[in-house]
Amino acid sequence: MNQADSSTIVVKRTIAATVDELFDAWLDPDSLAQWMHPGTTALSTASVDARVGGAFEVLMHYPDKPLRHHGVYRQIERNRKLSFTWISDATQHSETLVTVEFNVASAGTEIVLTHERLPGQVACAEHTQGWTLAFELLADLAAKPLVLVTFDWVPEMPRGFVRDIRVRWALEEAGLPYRVQSVPFSDRNADHFSHQPFGQVPWLTDGDLSIFETGAILLHLGERSEALLPAGPRGRAETLEWLFAALNSVEMASLPWSLLQFSGNNDGTPGWNMMDSFLKKSRLAHLEPLLAKREWLAGPFSIADIVMADVLRLVDRFDGLADYPACRAYVARATARPAFLKAHADQMAHFAAAD
Amino acid sequence: MNQADSSTIVVKRTIAATVDELFDAWLDPDSLAQWMHPGTTALSTASVDARVGGAFEVLMHYPDKPLRHHGVYRQIERNRKLSFTWISDATQHSETLVTVEFNVASAGTEIVLTHERLPGQVACAEHTQGWTLAFELLADLAAKPLVLVTFDWVPEMPRGFVRDIRVRWALEEAGLPYRVQSVPFSDRNADHFSHQPFGQVPWLTDGDLSIFETGAILLHLGERSEALLPAGPRGRAETLEWLFAALNSVEMASLPWSLLQFSGNNDGTPGWNMMDSFLKKSRLAHLEPLLAKREWLAGPFSIADIVMADVLRLVDRFDGLADYPACRAYVARATARPAFLKAHADQMAHFAAAD
Structure with missing residues (x-):
């Protein structure tokens, strides 16, 4: 690895979060979509097959057209190292290689990203800027106290009608930052029931508060935003x-x-x-x-x-x-x-x- | 009218309320039951046929047995004058006559009550004390900003389960003073729907706020009492x-x-x-x-x-x-x-x- 090399860049960032949280932020598609995008207005959607040889795709929704980024996982060493191929318009559709290392630091976790085989200096500059911005968003995301918990999957029929939509909608109306976490649909364990006594979703955590019932969650969010609940x-x-x-x-x-x-x-x-x-x-x-x-x-x-x-x-x-x-x-x-x-x-x- | 007369008493009280409110407090059986009773623990129930020649009954529920007061309306001049006969154990079952006059005063409304044909000085003293106490309770009642509105009547089956019970229960738990007002069960008019869009009960008024849905009412009361909703x-x-x-x-x-x-x-x-x-x-x-x-x-x-x-x-x-x-x-x-x-x-x- 040589930073002077015209095909390789290294981007480092220390983020106030645990290694666990940050590692998950790369492999959980919801998290990935929330920080791996080009700015605060254009958004991403992501799919992840989190195993060596598995593919991922991140669609960054620019106003004119979505920009597709995709690749295959080469190495997954939990909480230590992740490497994957990376192909997009910006790599001129050639296969590049990204390696991410996670190091425990006094202020949280240091992420060291090495992006190799980039096609020239312009691509290097663009990707340095891109990863730097993405890490800014990842740091924001890690700092967010609001976590919406919903099922990892549901059958076709209820999709679009699962009650987490009421909470997502309120969070979007208020512009409150949040993360989404998943719990298994098919195997609801004791921890699930300790958060939601009827084994349903969603629930919301706000710091060390955990709140179930969409009505109670919306009221809680309403207290934080006049866009949701007038103050008078x-x-x-x-x-x-x-x-x-x-x-x-x-x-x-x-x-x-x-x-x-x-x-x-x-x-x-x-x-x-x-x-x-x-x-x-x-x-x-x-x-x-x-x-x-x-x-x-x-x-x-x-x-x-x-x-x-x-x-x-x-x-x-x-x-x-x-x-x-x-x-x-x-x-x-x-x-x-x-x-x-x-x-x-x-x-x-x-x-x-x-x- | 002669106060020295051993069969007549006059009791006066000025109360901070409109003539309208105080006149209604005599002829609405719910209101009547709430102030015309012998103390804060013993309660009354009342029935009223509010027309000249119509009968009324007030049962004051003393611990040992109810004390029955009854009579017939002789004069009903809205917001000016009310007179009725009055018979009870305390009148030795002889028919006495009560006349109530309502005068607009700077501090609200002056009530002048004249009770004639009482059987002797002891009865005069007892009734002076009784009316004075009742007017104290009436003044308390008039000062109460919380009014619970429910149906005047429902069939046998839902009794004990009409949803106003949730509000009554909360008010009693919190010790918040309130009045009960009735709306017709069988003829729900536009005013009813303006307070409760589905034509149901209850609703609560708190000053100039009118709130429907028992959940919203309980939350509103909860904000006033930690006996209902913890503050932390x-x-x-x-x-x-x-x-x-x-x-x-x-x-x-x-x-x-x-x-x-x-x-x-x-x-x-x-x-x-x-x-x-x-x-x-x-x-x-x-x-x-x-x-x-x-x-x-x-x-x-x-x-x-x-x-x-x-x-x-x-x-x-x-x-x-x-x-x-x-x-x-x-x-x-x-x-x-x-x-x-x-x-x-x-x-x-x-x-x-x-x-």
């Missing part, structure tokens, strides 16, 4: 009553209805008819005239809208809003928000990465 | 996650289940079986081991327990806790609390008074 007593009260209304009046009717729909038990029995009427006559019929007259439930867009729109879009999925055009239009305008689109794309990519 | 960040987070869990994880399963039970649609159809399993396998089975190990959900008793216990006792009513003894024991210890017993008795008395 009237705005706060109105937002909270609608948050509870979405969860305990509307979803209490819509979720059983959706379960019966999903399982094919929407069968004209008296029980089904009762649940159908509970949702439509007792809930949507009252919501419809309100949503025809207001853009959002409680003045400005808030956590109440995140929950209500997410509740209603599941009803819409089973065509339950056909007779409620104002409810449907409300769902459309809520889900057109950039924060929702980002949250939705992230959830889809997260589960797809584990297929 | 960890205690607060744990209480709130369990509040939402009770409303959005457990009740979302239990309420549809109860509706199907109540309507006789617990019929072994696949739809019923799914909802039964949703409640028992996905919820109660996870709650059972937790409640076997802890007295309350989140450390000290809190609003989370008020909701969870109320949710579970409806399941218990349909014998759904038979296989979950820890859940059942939890309901038993929560509903043995004096604040629950008071809230429950008040709700039963409130609806019974309108039969």
Whole structure:
């Protein structure tokens, strides 16, 4: 390795995090997508097959077109060393080699990245800049106290509707930095139940607080951002009553209805008819005239809208809003928000990465 | 009127409230029961037929036996004058006459009460003391900013389970003063829907704030009392996650289940079986081991327990806790609390008074 060599660069950075955390940040696709991108606006999606010989891909979503980076893992020595090939437009599609070493340091962990076989000095300069920026983002990510925990994978059907989307959406609306961590879908252990007593997801950790129930998480985030929950007593009260209304009046009717729909038990029995009427006559019929007259439930867009729109879009999925055009239009305008689109794309990519 | 007369007394009191509010406090049976009683422990129940010639009854519940006061309205001039006959043990069952005049005063409203035809000086002294104390309670009541609004009447079946009980319970636990106001069960008008968009009860007014959804009301009250919601960040987070869990994880399963039970649609159809399993396998089975190990959900008793216990006792009513003894024991210890017993008795008395 010779830094004067016109085909090799070395980039070093010490980050205040454990070796464990930083090593995972390279191999967990969610983490990788969150720091390996070219800036704060363009985002990445990533897939990882974390074994020697396994492939990875990072798509950096530039405004004009995505830039594809891909390669194959050559060495994986947990918490010590990682090496992989690296091919992109910027390498002129030639195969280059990246080696990352992790050294325990007094201020955390030193990362030493060596990028070899780059095609010339311009490529060397570009990649030095690129890795330096990426490490800046990785350091930011490691400093983030908010961690959203969700399943590593779910079947096709619930994708896009797993409840972590409500938390992702709120975090994106508020611009709060966060990381995503996975727990196994198919093997929920005691640690999982200690965070979420019903074995569900998501939960959120904020420093040493661990909070389950999306309603409680959104309220917690709301206390941190006026983009989610107004600070004045009237705005706060109105937002909270609608948050509870979405969860305990509307979803209490819509979720059983959706379960019966999903399982094919929407069968004209008296029980089904009762649940159908509970949702439509007792809930949507009252919501419809309100949503025809207001853009959002409680003045400005808030956590109440995140929950209500997410509740209603599941009803819409089973065509339950056909007779409620104002409810449907409300769902459309809520889900057109950039924060929702980002949250939705992230959830889809997260589960797809584990297929 | 002659104060020296041995059969007539006059009691005056100026109270910081509008004439409107104070006039209503005499003719609304809920209000009447809350101030026309002999002290802070013994309570009253009241019925009122608020028209000239209509009868009223106030039962003051002394520890040994209720004391009955009754009479008939002779004059009702709204916001000016009220007169009625008054018969009780203390009048030696002879018919006496009470006239109440309402005068606008700079500090609120002056009430001038004249009680005629009392049987002698002892009765005069007793009634002077009685009315003076009652006016003290009326002044307290008028100063209370918290008003719980519920139905004037409901059918037999839901009594004891109407959701205002959660709010009554919280108010009693916290010792917060409040009044109860009624809205018609059978004729829900636009004003009702402006406070509660689904036409349900309860709602709470706190000064000029009006809040619906029991979850939002309990959270609002929790901010006022550590007996309901711990102030520290960890205690607060744990209480709130369990509040939402009770409303959005457990009740979302239990309420549809109860509706199907109540309507006789617990019929072994696949739809019923799914909802039964949703409640028992996905919820109660996870709650059972937790409640076997802890007295309350989140450390000290809190609003989370008020909701969870109320949710579970409806399941218990349909014998759904038979296989979950820890859940059942939890309901038993929560509903043995004096604040629950008071809230429950008040709700039963409130609806019974309108039969």
